[in-house]
Structures are given as structure tokens and as C-alpha cells.
Amino acid sequence: MENTLGLLENSGGGIGREVPSGGSTTGSMSTVDNLVFSSEVSSCYPDENNDSDELELGLGLSLGGGAAANKSLKPPSWARILTAKDLPCLVSKSSSSSSPTVPKASHKRIAADSVSPPNGASSQVVGWPPVRAYRMNSLNQAKLSITEDFSSIVDKSENAVVNKDNNSCNKQGNDTIDKGLSKVSLFVKVNMDGTAIGRKVDLSAHNCYETLARTLEDMFCRSTRNANTRSNMQGHNLMVEAGGSSKLLVGSSEYVLTYEDKEGDWMLVGDVPWREKGNSSIAIFFFEGPCKYMEECSYPLLVETFGSLGQKMTNICVLTFIF
Amino acid sequence: MAYSFPEEVLEYVFSFINSDKDRNAVSLVCKSWYEIERWCRRRIFIGNCYAVSPGIMIRRFPEIRSVEIKGKPHFADFNLVPEGWGGYVYPWVIAMSRAYPWLEEIRLKRMVVSDECLELISKSFKNFKVLVMSSCEGFSTDGLASVAANCRNLKELDLRESEVEDLSGHWLSHFPDTCTSLVSLNIACLGSEVSFSALERLVSRCPNLRMLQLNRAVPLEKLPNLLRGAPQLAELGTGAYSAELRPELLSSLLDAFTGCKKLKGLSGFWDVVPAYLPAIYPVCHGLTSLNLSYATIQSPDISKLISQCQNLQRLWVLDYIEDGGLDILATTCKNLEELRVFPSDPYGVEQNVSLTEQGLVSVSEGCPKLQSVLYFCRRMSNASLVTIAQNRPNLIRFRLCIIEARATDYLTLEPLDAGFGAIVENCRELRRLSLSGLLTDRVFEYIGKHAKKLEMLSIAFAGDGDLGLHHVLSGCESLRKLEIRDSPFGDKALLANAAKLETMRSLWMSSCSVSYGACKLLGQRLPRLNVEVIDERGTPESRPESCHIEKLYIYRTVAGRRFDTPDFIWTVDEEGNAPLRIA
Numbered sequence: 034m035e036n037t038l039g040l041l042e043n044s045g046g047g048i049g050r051e052v053p054s055g056g057s058t059t060g061s062m063s064t065v066d067n068l069v070f071s072s073e074v075s076s077c078y079p080d081e082n083n084d085s086d087e088l089e090l091g092l093g094l095s096l097g098g099g100a101a102a103n104k105s106l107k108p109p110s111w112a113r114i115l116t117a118k119d120l121p122c123l124v125s126k127s128s129s130s131s132s133p134t135v136p137k138a139s140h141k142r143i144a145a146d147s148v149s150p151p152n153g154a155s156s157q158v159v160g161w162p163p164v165r166a167y168r169m170n171s172l173n174q175a176k177l178s179i180t181e182d183f184s185s186i187v188d189k190s191e192n193a194v195v196n197k198d199n200n201s202c203n204k205q206g207n208d209t210i211d212k213g214l215s216k217v218s219l220f221v222k223v224n225m226d227g228t229a230i231g232r233k234v235d236l237s238a239h240n241c242y243e244t245l246a247r248t249l250e251d252m253f254c255r256s257t258r259n260a261n262t263r264s265n266m267q268g269h270n271l272m273v274e275a276g277g278s279s280k281l282l283v284g285s286s287e288y289v290l291t292y293e294d295k296e297g298d299w300m301l302v303g304d305v306p307w308r309e310k311g312n313s314s315i316a317i318f319f320f321e322g323p324c325k326y327m328e329e330c331s332y333p334l335l336v337e338t339f340g341s342l343g344q345k346m347t348n349i350c351v352l353t354f355i356f
Numbered sequence: 357m358a359y360s361f362p363e364e365v366l367e368y369v370f371s372f373i374n375s376d377k378d379r380n381a382v383s384l385v386c387k388s389w390y391e392i393e394r395w396c397r398r399r400i401f402i403g404n405c406y407a408v409s410p411g412i413m414i415r416r417f418p419e420i421r422s423v424e425i426k427g428k429p430h431f432a433d434f435n436l437v438p439e440g441w442g443g444y445v446y447p448w449v450i451a452m453s454r455a456y457p458w459l460e461e462i463r464l465k466r467m468v469v470s471d472e473c474l475e476l477i478s479k480s481f482k483n484f485k486v487l488v489m490s491s492c493e494g495f496s497t498d499g500l501a502s503v504a505a506n507c508r509n510l511k512e513l514d515l516r517e518s519e520v521e522d523l524s525g526h527w528l529s530h531f532p533d534t535c536t537s538l539v540s541l542n543i544a545c546l547g548s549e550v551s552f553s554a555l556e557r558l559v560s561r562c563p564n565l566r567m568l569q570l571n572r573a574v575p576l577e578k579l580p581n582l583l584r585g586a587p588q589l590a591e592l593g594t595g596a597y598s599a600e601l602r603p604e605l606l607s608s609l610l611d612a613f614t615g616c617k618k619l620k621g622l623s624g625f626w627d628v629v630p631a632y633l634p635a636i637y638p639v640c641h642g643l644t645s646l647n648l649s650y651a652t653i654q655s656p657d658i659s660k661l662i663s664q665c666q667n668l669q670r671l672w673v674l675d676y677i678e679d680g681g682l683d684i685l686a687t688t689c690k691n692l693e694e695l696r697v698f699p700s701d702p703y704g705v706e707q708n709v710s711l712t713e714q715g716l717v718s719v720s721e722g723c724p725k726l727q728s729v730l731y732f733c734r735r736m737s738n739a740s741l742v743t744i745a746q747n748r749p750n751l752i753r754f755r756l757c758i759i760e761a762r763a764t765d766y767l768t769l770e771p772l773d774a775g776f777g778a779i780v781e782n783c784r785e786l787r788r789l790s791l792s793g794l795l796t797d798r799v800f801e802y803i804g805k806h807a808k809k810l811e812m813l814s815i816a817f818a819g820d821g822d823l824g825l826h827h828v829l830s831g832c833e834s835l836r837k838l839e840i841r842d843s844p845f846g847d848k849a850l851l852a853n854a855a856k857l858e859t860m861r862s863l864w865m866s867s868c869s870v871s872y873g874a875c876k877l878l879g880q881r882l883p884r885l886n887v888e889v890i891d892e893r894g895t896p897e898s899r900p901e902s903c904h905i906e907k908l909y910i911y912r913t914v915a916g917r918r919f920d921t922p923d924f925i926w927t928v929d930e931e932g933n934a935p936l937r938i939a
Contacts (some may be wrong), residue, residue, distance in 0.1 A: 158761065158842075159434075159436065160431065160436045160841070161434070161816065161817075162699065162702045162732065162757050162759045163434045163757060163790075163816075164434075164698065164699065164702050165433045165434065166433075167491075167517045167545070168649070168698065169702075171626065172650070172674075174626070174627075
């Protein structure tokens with residue numbers, strides 16, 4: 034009840050409820066590489082049953098559509114709980130073999146032990162080296178655009194964009210700058226619960242979910258990501274750091290991106306290829322820790338959709354669970 | 357009765373005295389001079405918004421036209437000051453809106469400004485001309501729209517690195533068509549696109565526009581037209597400096613830049629495509645200021661650029677410049693006064709560029725006028741620091757950040773005490789110093805002994821104990837601002853030098869070894885200090901007094917304690933009682 038309503042009616046407010054965290058992952062959890070984001074995602078209908086306590090995290094693997102897994106899914110309002118482990122494309126590759134508790138430290142690709150202090154900073158100290166947030170944001174953007182090769186922009190057909198293999202995200206970066214679309218800046222406003230100041234994300238600057246997720250994570254986690262990411266992004270200025278509460282999102286990198294399409298159906302970001310056509314609006318929900326799984330529906334082509342709205346800004350709601 | 361000049365004559369004389377220090381001196385001569393001076397002071401600088409209240413300011417200076425106010429402590433730039441700390445400008449604006457109808461200029465730094473404030477500003481001051489908000493936050497583009505729409509004589513709107521809630525780019529269109537007064541416009545920190553046509557028209561109808569800093573969203577293709585509309589520009593911040601390679605764009609840019617005969621400063625350069633850099637070659641020779649600190653171009657391109665900027669006085673650049681580029685800087689730019697080298701990969705573990713202490717040594721050798729340095733690097737040696745100190749005794753600001761905390765001299769593995777010691781000993785005019793690397797109390801002994809003109813000192817991960825802090829507090833006669841983090845300084849030094857704190861603007865200490873008990877003592881002993889304990893673990897009264905507090909901010913004030921503190925700040929009151937907090 035609370036769960037369902039919370040998310041659906043929310044347009045910026047947060048859900049402060051405690052979601053059962055952790056939970057055991059079953060032995061049937063497939064490895065990262067086996068996860069398939071296809072359009073035949075198993076359907077887990079949000080129903081009114083709200084006994085989320087019974088959920089097991091291992092169920093996240095059923096994304097690929099295993100019937101057995103489906104059974105156990107028995108979703109309450111929010112079918113089941115996914116963790117970032119289930120969606121490796123949203124988590125740094127380096128953490129794919131790490132423990133569930135690996136926090137953002139792994140993102141930073143720092144040669145530190147994988148156990149991090151509660152604030153997730155591992156070898157990172159707040160405010161050291163003393164580089165202003167404004168500069169860091171610009172720098173991160175700039176660094177990512179270095180790797181783009183402007184002189185070899187090639188019109189790529191849609192099939193270059195498929196997101197099944199996370200690594201392909203990197204390779205495709207160079208090729209997938211659609212000339213027409215690359216000129217469109219689709220700045221979408223993102224608000225996080227509890228933050229007075231929102232951020233803006235340029236959706237057209239991303240070629241895959243991974244970078245979008247990372248960007249959002251960066252913005253709202255105020256993490257000090259190692260800028261040596263390999264993603265290719267057409268850099269656009271991100272807003273300076275939001276005045277988000279530093280209590281949020283520290284330590285845990287378990288999050289899932291979901292969004293709501295125009296028909297009010299929920300979709301799991303990453304379920305379908307980034308650029309598949311569709312026609313719906315979008316609201317991205319950004320969860321940390323166990324969260325909700327949404328039924329997959331028709332897929333929006335984010336870039337084209339917003340492009341067709343004449344670069345109209347659309348609100349994105351970002352919710353964060355704190356554990 | 358001694359003769360006296362007629363007031364008008366004195367006033368006229370005073371009108372030539374503009375420095376605050378001199379004005380303050382004038383006001384101390386005698387009562388009548390105090391009176392005359394206070395009625396004719398037009399400009400006021402408030403380094404700490406909580407050191408004085410709006411009421412006090414207005415009571416003493418009834419005819420102010422220009423106000424500059426600073427809010428949060430410097431370490432707020434690095435996320436060390438929690439959200440909600442304070443620094444609200446609203447009370448100031450409210451008070452001034454009633455008392456200073458002729459106010460023309462407001463300059464703010466690290467303050468929280470709301471849209472409501474901006475609207476109030478735009479409607480209260482009929483002759484409002486200058487709004488500069490440096491590293492401020494709390495407002496959106498709606499507030500900017502009010503300013504654009506209502507300030508008829510606006511000359512400067514400068515948003516320097518503020519955090520703006522970017523609702524849309526349409527605010528710029530609120531400048532009426534009749535607005536032709538703009539001299540300076542800096543929107544570099546904004547994320548969204550502003551309406552280009554509005555921008556173009558605004559730029560071309562303001563004949564006095566001399567500074568224009570665009571935001572990243574302004575594409576390179578738009579730049580030639582903008583420049584053609586404002587060939588008188590003295591300072592330009594480009595938008596994104598990238599586009600597909602098109603010869604006609606390059607030549608159009610080249611053309612446009614060639615037409616800007618007065619260009620002295622360039623910045624911006626996000627996302628640089630090196631192939632477009634030659635477009636600025638025509639103006640390089642005249643440049644005195646170049647900010648490439650967002651430009652991710654590599655050393656060869658940077659070097660080519662710099663080798664044409666013989667008149668450069670100020671260079672901000674990323675460490676992509678590498679030692680080689682700094683060598684070229686040293687040989688080319690003999691007028692260089694300020695150098696800032698920022699890290700391209702501050703959190704990376706490995707060094708990603710070939711920039712070492714050598715680069716700085718070269719520049720210190722080759723640039724005789726160098727006085728201001730901010731340098732991030734990954735290694736340093738005492739020997740190099742000594743060399744730099746001996747080369748450049750005229751240094752005024754020296755901020756060195758060796759990225760790894762507590763890094764030793766990479767050659768001898770010793771602390772860097774001797775090196776920084778040489779800096780303070782040789783550079784007698786040093787006003788600002790930031791330390792890094794492995795440092796013992798020794799370096800503070802040197803600083804206390806030699807750094808007599810030092811006004812601002814930043815310490816991180818340094819020192820052995822209280823003695824270090826004691827050296828600084830007892831020895832640095834000109835010290836105004838001291839900020840310390842993660843250093844083992846504690847109660848003894850603070851209490852022994854309590855009186856010193858009243859001669860300083862502020863002291864920040866975080867993750868040090870100061871106990872709550874000591875804070876209470878300080879608060880008790882020195883009523884003209886606000887002793888603010890920042891602790892997010894709940895009230896310090898709930899822990900033993902000997903327990904170390906998280907963060908401490910002490911500042912002198914004539915305004916008494918403030919009442920806008922969030923719930924994690926405890927101000928120790930005069931009786932040393934349980935800290936009061938307004939719920």
C-alpha cells in the first residue's frame with residue numbers, strides 16, 4: 034500500500050519507508066554476463082499484495098524470463114527487489130565480482146581493499162585534494178568527451194546500440210553519435226528527494242544506461258568518481274553540485290533505475306535497448322538498495338521523444354531510499 | 357578651539373580615499389572626522405556576514421552605495437561545511453531595501469541567496485547597477501529573470517561559479533529591449549541554453565559590453581556572430597569550444613576574433629577541439645589573462661598557444677600542460693604574475709601526466725614577476741621548494757597541493773618542513789600560504805618566526821601537536837584567517853592564544869583534537885567571539901567534555917551570537933552554559 038502509493042503519487046517526494054535490505058541471494062544467481070536485457074522481461078505485475086518481507090533478492094535474476102524465477106517473484110505492490118548486482122550495467126564493472134556490500138569505492142577503481150568505511154569513501158577523503166565541486170563536475174564532463182573522436186563521426190544504425198553487453202557501451206560510443214540527435218540537448222530536470230536544488234541531465238549526451246546511471250549517481254551521490262571512465266559521452270555541462278544531503282547514498286551502490294512511461298507503466302531502465310523507438314514520457318526513479326521492479330512495457334526512445342517535444346524540459350523524479 | 361576645515365572640504369578630501377584601511381584610519385582621528393567620514397563612505401566590505409549586523413552597518417554608514425559581503429568559510433568549497441550552515445543574505449537585503457534606496461552594487465561570496473531576495477533587490481533599488489554572486493547558491497533562473505526585467509540600469513551581472521537552479525534559459529529574454537547598459541555578463545555557470553537570439557540582440561545593443569562569459573551550452577557556431585556584435589569586448593568566456601570540423605566555421609571564427617582588437621582575457625574552452633584553437637591566434641599576443649582550466653587539450657596544443665601569448669600575466673591551466681609546457685611558459689611569458697595549475701585527475705592513484713615539481717621550478721626561474729601560485733602536483737622535494745623560494749622572493753600567494761596527503765620529499769623521504777620554511781623565510785611579503793605534504797611542528801616554527809605578513813594560512817594533515825598551532829598563533833602577527841583540517845592540534849594551543857582569536861577574522865578547525873570543554877572555555881572567556889561547534893552527532897552536552905568535536909568555527913563579531921544556525925551547530929554562549937539552540 035504505502036509502497037505502491039508512494040511511488041505512483043510521488044512527484045518528487047520521497048519514500049522514507051524502510052525497505053528490507055540485504056536479503057540473501059540465492060545460488061541461482063547468474064553471473065553478471067548472463068543477465069539479459071531483452072524485451073521479454075518476465076512480467077512481474079505490481080499487485081496489491083504488499084508482503085515485501087518475503088522477497089528474496091535472488092529473484093532479480095529472473096529478468097531474463099525464467100519461469101521458475103517468475104513464480105517466486107510473486108510481487109507485492111512492487112513486484113520484487115532488485116539490487117545493483119542484478120543490473121551490472123548500472124554498477125561499475127570492477128565490482129561485478131565483488132561482494133554485495135561493495136560501495137562506491139569500486140567505482141573509483143582505486144587499488145584499495147574492497148571493504149570500505151561506512152561513508153563509502155575508501156581511500157577518498159572528503160574535500161581532499163581540495164578541488165571545488167564546480168571544477169570537478171566540469172572536469173568529469175570534459176574528460177569523458179576527450180575520448181570522442183570528432184573526425185570520425187559515423188552514422189550508425191540502430192543495431193549498434195544494443196546494450197546487452199555492458200562493454201559494448203564503451204565501444205559504441207565512438208560510433209553512435211547520431212548526427213541529427215547529437216545536436217539536440219535534452220536537458221531533463223532531476224530532483225532528488227530532500228534536495229532543494231535539482232540537477233539537470235542531458236539525456237542526449239548519453240549513449241547507454243550505464244553512463245546515465247553513473248551520471249545520476251555522480252550527481253546525487255557526490256561521489257568522487259575516478260574520471261578514468263571509459264565511457265564516451267558528448268560532454269554537456271552538468272549543473273554544479275547539488276546541495277544534496279551528504280547523508281544520502283553514502284556507502285551503498287545498490288540502486289536501480291526505473292522509469293514510468295506515458296501510460297503510467299513502470300519500466301526498468303536497461304530492459305530494452307537505449308534507442309528503440311517508442312513514444313512515451315519518462316520519469317526516472319532512482320533507488321538505492323532494494324527497490325521495485327516494474328513491468329516492462331513499450332519503450333520510449335528518450336532522445337527522439339524529447340526531441341519531438343522541442344527540447345521541452347521534463348521533470349524526472351528521483352527517489353532515494355536510505356538504509 | 358582649534359581651527360577646523362569646513363566639512364565640505366574634508367568630505368571632498370575624503371572622497372579620494374578609497375581603501376577601507378585608510379578610511380578606517382581617517383575615522384579614528386577625531387570625532388568630527390569620524391562623523392564626516394561615516395556620512396560620506398560609499399563602499400563597504402564585510403568579510404564575514406556574521407561579524408556585524410545589518411543594523412549596525414546601517415546605523416553607522418547611512419549613505420552606502422556598494423556592499424560586498426562574504427558568508428561561508430572557505431572550506432565550504434570542499435564540502436567540509438555541512439548544508440544549512442548559514443550565510444543567508446536575506447536579512448541584509450531586507451534591511452538595505454529600507455535604508456539604502458540608492459544602493460547600486462551588491463557583491464556576494466559564498467552566500468545563500470533566494471529568488472525572493474533577487475526580486476527584492478531588483479525592485480528596491482532604483483539605480484541598481486552591479487550584482488556579483490560568487491559561489492553563491494539558493495536561487496534559480498527565475499530570480500535572474502526578475503533582475504533582468506526590473507533593473508533598468510544594470511551594468512554587471514556576474515554569476516561566477518554559483519549554483520543556480522536552472523529552470524530554463526528564458527530568463528535572459530527578460531532583459532527589456534531598452535536595456536543597453538550592460539558592461540559585464542557572466543553566465544558561465546548555467547547549464548541550460550539561453551535563448552540565442554535574445555543573447556545576440558542583447559550583446560549587440562550594449563555598446564559598453566566589455567566582459568562576456570558564456571556558458572557551455574552556447575555552441576561554437578554561435579560565437580562568430582556574437583563576437584561580431586561586440587568587437588569591443590575585453591574579456592570573453594567561450595561556450596563549448598567544439599564542433600565538427602568545418603573550414604568555414606574555422607575561418608568565420610578566425611575572422612571574428614581578428615575583429616576583437618581589445619580582447620585581453622579569454623576563458624571557457626570546454627570540450628576543446630584542438631583544430632579550432634588557431635582561431636584565437638590573432639588575439640594571443642594581446643592576451644593578459646588566459647583560463648584554460650577546463651580545456652582538456654594536451655601539452656603540445658597548450659604549448660603552441662602559450663608560445664604566442666608573450667604578454668600573459670595570468671594563466672590558469674590543467675596539468676596537461678606538463679613540465680614541457682611550463683618550460684615554454686617560463687621562456688615566453690616574462691610578465692607572468694599568476695599561475696594556477698589544476699589537476700586533471702585528482703582522485704586517480706597513478707600519475708596521468710608528466711607534470712612534476714620541475715615545472716614550477718622552471719616557471720619560478722623564468723618569470724621574474726611571478727607572485728601568485730596555485731599548484732597541484734604529485735611530488736615535491738625540499739630542494740625544489742628552496743630553489744623556488746630563492747628564485748622568487750617576491751611571492752605573495754603560494755598554495756601548493758601535493759595530491760597525496762602527507763607525502764614526503766620524494767628524494768629524501770623527509771618531511772617538507774625545510775622547503776616550506778625556505779618559502780616563508782625568503783618570501784617576506786607572503787600573504788597567503790597553503791601547505792601540503794608531510795609536515796611536522798617544525799614547519800610551524802618557521803612560519804611563526806618568519807611569516808610576519810601572512811594573512812591566510814591553510815593547513816591539512818600536518819603537524820605533531822599543539823606546539824605547531826601555538827607557533828602559528830603566537831608568531832604570525834598579520835594572521836586573519838586560519839583554516840585547519842585533520843591535524844592533531846588541540847586545546848592547549850587554542851586556550852593559550854585565545855586573545856589572538858579576537859584579532860583574526862576567523863578560525864576553522866575540523867577533524868582536529870579540540871575538546872568541547874575547551875570550546876566552552878573560549879566562549880566564556882571571549883564574549884566577542886562566536887564559538888560555533890559543528891557536530892552532526894548530536895549535542896556535545898551528551899558526551900564527555902573531553903570528547904573531541906568534529907568541527908569548530910570561531911570568528912570575532914560585534915553582532916553577538918547568531919540565531920539562524922541549523923540543528924547541528926552549537927554556539928557556546930558567554931556563560932559557558934549548555935549551548936542554546938533555537939529549534
